[in-house]
Amino acid sequence: MFKKLLKWSSEQHSHLPWRENRSLYLTLVSEIMLQQTTVQTVVNHIDRFLKKYPTLKSLAQSNEEEVCIAWKGLGYYRRARNLLSAAQDIQLNYGGKIPTDIDTLKSIKGIGDYTANAIIGIGAGKRALAVDANLERVIARIYAIDIEKGVKLQKEIYKRFYNGEILKELTDNNSRELNEAFMDLGRVICQARKADCVLCPVKRSCLSFKEGLVESIPKVVEKKKVKHELKLLRIIVKKKGNILGYIKSEKEWLQGQIEVPTFVISSTDELLTQYPALPKNFKNDLFRDALGFKSTITKYKIDNLVYEISESEFKKYFKSIKNFEFFKNDSEKVNFSTVSLKALSKIK
Template identity: 35%
Template sequence: MIKDILQNFNIEAFQKEILNWYQENKRALPWRETSDPYYIWISEIMLQQTKVDTVIPYFNRFIDKYPDLYSLANAPEEEVLKVWEGLGFYSRARNLHTAVREVVENYDGKVPDTKDELGKLKGVGPYTQGAILSIAFNQPEPAVDGNVMRVFSRLLLINDDIARARTKKYFEQIVAEVISKEDPSSFNQAIMDLGATICTPKSPACLICPVQEHCRAFEVGAQAELPVKTKAKKQKSIHYAALIIRNQEGKYLIEKRPEEGLLANMYQFPMVPLEEVKLEDIPAWFYKKYGVQLQMGVQSGDLKHVFSHLIWNIDIHSAEVNDTEVKDSSLRIVDLEEMKNLPFPVSHLRIRKGLE
């Protein structure tokens, strides 16, 4: 069936034209100034589900702080999370940190250049394997993401649901056939750039597309209908009270989240689920959970924070404690400056901003 879909698709001409276009039009990106697999790796992890413009300042800060693989391997996790703060999907940072240590342990600090070895590393899946192998090691491996599926679904007029796993495998077979064997690095990056700048999700710029004459969707005017993708479910909404808890010294009581699940190992102001706990029951609930007596103050505001799969509606309350130290290992008492050195999710950075 791969042969069928590629029937009458002029692979050689397509390769030549997309590579010529890329040579003339490629975006100047920090991670394109090198082919060091460590830098390529960092960039590919950051770029997962994240736009280029968002990644650039994070990438620059990250390699400034961790210029080589060993400096990252030797860093404490909390510091790595702090550098990642605001970028989201924090398991990416924790998995990357784990994987870099695996490379030091098992591969003498050198990023492996085979699919099997890369695939064993935490956080390195099929896409990132292909991206590292092609971009850093110039191997003709497909690196198929949503971007690539959009481009090829239009080029070849494929209306399979790209949310399905089997569809992704189908595109991987197609790209394995079409990819340039002479310059796979440029080829994969060319498809990325085309998807980001020309073959965009909404209103693609077909009239200036360098491979328009190869595009079956453009030929029949179907580019706006592709790719086909089933909708994600709507997010669930949860109502919390976030507690800004101060002691007599003016320090704050904050909490480190569990090491698994949502926002793992990130810090936050303690949160009370208001569907389960009434406002007047918060002190009793808090004492039972943390062993700390608190007095509630006033509500100082509220905010809404949207995740990919849920929505937090947070009422911000102030509270007071007498304690200067705490027993519960997840709690810490810190001043504002100390807080700024700890990793917080954006929702709680917004809460903290009200303290300045």
């Protein structure tokens, strides 16, 4: 049933760096990177990361700040912290050897259902199904599983798989290749908004294609998205080559990263607590010539204004605000947030 799919995947996508010289460690790193990130973005960054951390032991001996710096460009830094936690747990409790059974893997801090199945099915090449968003969509369409996209659908796919109702063709002999082929198919041809069924190598076996259900499977319930407008002032204070900033806490966006002093000028979200309000004594006309740029995060469209002042001016206007300190202006050694680096680039 899947011979054409395997041939297509091998011819088109076998060059991806994490598919060459496959190992359990490379699978752990690449699969966590690939969550919520495009393949091309991971291609652009994985070699640099592996050069710094070529082994699980070298990663386990690092710290959160260094790992997040090496992760720059990949976004969603919680994944970097999860990867570090997993490496440290494996190094400490399993002698640096990555387990290959599902229950043990899922007990490791930083490894969830998907990553555990990916390590087994792709890294170890044992029979397992790594159900990411692509596999969820592809499998649902092939077998016309008409269930709402999300946890319920994933559970149904796993249930049918382990009960032997679907994917009987997936064995220890082809688990790695078939999981990767499904991922390729979902990424390139069987996309969420556009399925190119004419080019699909499995269309003759696809029940959704035969029954004209491709556009309605998986079932998607549209949730109303609330967008908020947020205007921030990002202040640059320099001192002997150092930059004033603060470390983001666990309850804040971009946890653990360094951000320049940031204040809310205006917001359509009255419940926003991520940044303090701009002090009233710091009037708008003081930064009327501020440079700006746009950014987004979660449900916020952000208008960022960037303004440079001296240390004495900062103390004058923001004397009641604590927890700021000076950091070396070196993005290779200091984990500045991407938006802070962009703000710094606006100041000549």
